[in-house]
Amino acid sequence: MADKSKFIEYIDDALEKSKETALSHLFFTYQGIPYPVTMCTSETFQALDAFEARSDDIVLASYPKCGSNWILHIVSELIFAVSNKKYTCPEFPVLECGDAEKYQRMKLFPSPRILTTHLHYDKLPQSIFKNKAKILVIFRNPKDTAVSFFHFHNDVPDIPSYASWDEFFRQFIKGQVSWGSYFDFAINWNKYIDDENVKFILYEDLKQNLVAEIKQISEFLGFSLTDKQIQVISDQSTFPAMRENSQETHGAIGPFLFRKGEVGDWKNLFNETQNQEMDERFKECLAGTSLGAKLKYESHCLD
Numbered sequence: 001m002a003d004k005s006k007f008i009e010y011i012d013d014a015l016e017k018s019k020e021t022a023l024s025h026l027f028f029t030y031q032g033i034p035y036p037v038t039m040c041t042s043e044t045f046q047a048l049d050a051f052e053a054r055s056d057d058i059v060l061a062s063y064p065k066c067g068s069n070w071i072l073h074i075v076s077e078l079i080f081a082v083s084n085k086k087y088t089c090p091e092f093p094v095l096e097c098g099d100a101e102k103y104q105r106m107k108l109f110p111s112p113r114i115l116t117t118h119l120h121y122d123k124l125p126q127s128i129f130k131n132k133a134k135i136l137v138i139f140r141n142p143k144d145t146a147v148s149f150f151h152f153h154n155d156v157p158d159i160p161s162y163a164s165w166d167e168f169f170r171q172f173i174k175g176q177v178s179w180g181s182y183f184d185f186a187i188n189w190n191k192y193i194d195d196e197n198v199k200f201i202l203y204e205d206l207k208q209n210l211v212a213e214i215k216q217i218s219e220f221l222g223f224s225l226t227d228k229q230i231q232v233i234s235d236q237s238t239f240p241a242m243r244e245n246s247q248e249t250h251g252a253i254g255p256f257l258f259r260k261g262e263v264g265d266w267k268n269l270f271n272e273t274q275n276q277e278m279d280e281r282f283k284e285c286l287a288g289t290s291l292g293a294k295l296k297y298e299s300h301c302l303d
């Protein structure tokens with residue numbers, strides 16, 4: 001993770017606020033999307049509109065729990081490999097989280113800046129597109145995403161828990177969870193899958209062939225690395241390696257954030273009705289789309 005102390009400081013603060021926040025008071029809606037009051041404010045969203053992106057910013061866009069901390073680590077290591085300078089970001093890395101003054105402070109940060117975000121495409125500041133920043137979009141199959149999201153809520157002691165998996169599943173399907181609907185997020189981003197400055201990455205592909213995927217990310221970002229350098233980054237980016245360092249990199253939340261790191265964990269929670277409901281929703285929203293094909297739903301989400 002970029003700047004450890006800032007990340008840990010911010011998370012500790014959010015957890016402290018979470019302790020006093022019941023689930024029924026966790027969300028506020030901004031422009032139709034629910035966000036956690038412990039991490040987002042409408043003042044920050046308003047300030048974000050005027051955020052000035054740079055052409056060499058690297059945007060990491062993902063729905064929650066699709067692997068943003070994984071990609072952030074990989075891209076930080078790629079920058080280190082090409083520049084010999086450790087990538088540091090003296091702010092919490094999620095663009096839309098933090099105080100409204102953070103964008104003023106970010107003007108002083110050296111390039112390249114990594115901007116992680118869970119925002120839907122149409123909620124991003126326009127300067128990202130105008131200035132042609134490169135965007136990596138990370139996706140994960142919806143069943144494992146939902147399961148990871150549920151565990152995060154219910155395993156981290158200070159984060160409001162759901163009464164049950166069934167209750168969380170109902171809210172997830174309705175899009176009544178932090179950052180809104182997975183499917184709306186996916187439908188929106190799918191429209192831009194072929195854009196020149198956009199590259200989609202799949203969690204499951206990273207799991208299957210980390211070296212090849214890191215190589216592709218590196219090429220997309222215009223970096224030139226040797227096979228040995230790519231191999232070193234891959235070795236440092238495996239789930240066991242990242243989980244082992246998670247307390248140091250992410251503080252108390254580390255072991256919850258790096259929970260299991262597997263494809264197919266949904267099989268432990270989904271019942272038959274939930275499987276049917278998710279399969280139906282996938283069909284309605286993504287079947288026949290480029291992203292739908294890329295997600296390999298049949299391989300990853302059907303028994």
Ligand SMILES: Nc1ncnc2c1ncn2[C@@H]1O[C@H](COP(=O)(O)OS(=O)(=O)O)[C@@H](OP(=O)(O)O)[C@H]1O
Pocket residue numbers: 062063064065066067068069070144147148149151237238239240242257258259260261262265
């Ligand atoms: N290196 C590596 N390999 C495999 N899987 C990994 C890795 N790093 C993070 N993860 C898994 O990604 C899930 C967390 O996603 P995010 O980082 O996007 O979470 S968050 O939205 O920022 O809170 C979470 O998934 P689950 O384990 O299924 O809960 C993490 O374990």
